Amino acid sequence: SQQGEEDPQALSIQEGENATMNCSYKTSINNLQWYRQNSGRGLVHLILIRSNEREKHSGRLRVTLDTSKKSSSLLITASRAADTASYFCATDDTGTASKLTFGTGTRLQVTL
């Protein structure tokens, strides 16, 4: 079963705009990761945030984590058409980091 949900389920924006996706989860976690998937292909790791961190940046990505609310958000700034993909949050509650529980995903469409 999935750990939680992401919202929105789908998001359509224009190039240059910012995109924000939210993820909620159900249990205590060791860390939370975000992945991108293009058209039913493999997933690509974007960023990992540990449970004792509140915010992390990587290039145009900004991730926040609120463990008290069991939620995380991913912000993509100055989006590009190449950012069109599905985005998934994944939580690790075992500490092995090899058993991830994925959210439902957000489909992001960036138009020119």
Place this chain on the structure above:
Amino acid sequence: KAGVTQTPRYLIKTRGQQVTLSCSPISGHRSVSWYQQTPGQGLQFLFEYFSETQRNKGNFPGRFSGRQFSNSRSEMNVSTLELGDSALYLCASSYRASGPNEQFFGPGTRLTVL
């Protein structure tokens, strides 16, 4: 380094048959995990192997099994296929045995059961 490779990329089987999927992790990675992705259930964890031992198992029936070889390559097997087994099967490898670390995913094997 070469990425995670999965073979075959596409597979069509009929109900009742069995299938074996293969995954070659990134060189040096000893952990291999398998996931099933379907439109209805999303991404679900199947199992994880580390140094030829199954460390974690998801909530799937016994028809789903796997193994890992001494070179870290992994196979998963699904016996007595059902229509609902149609899915994208993804494998992922990682380097560390524990602690926060990213998973490197292969392109997946798309299985269609007719």
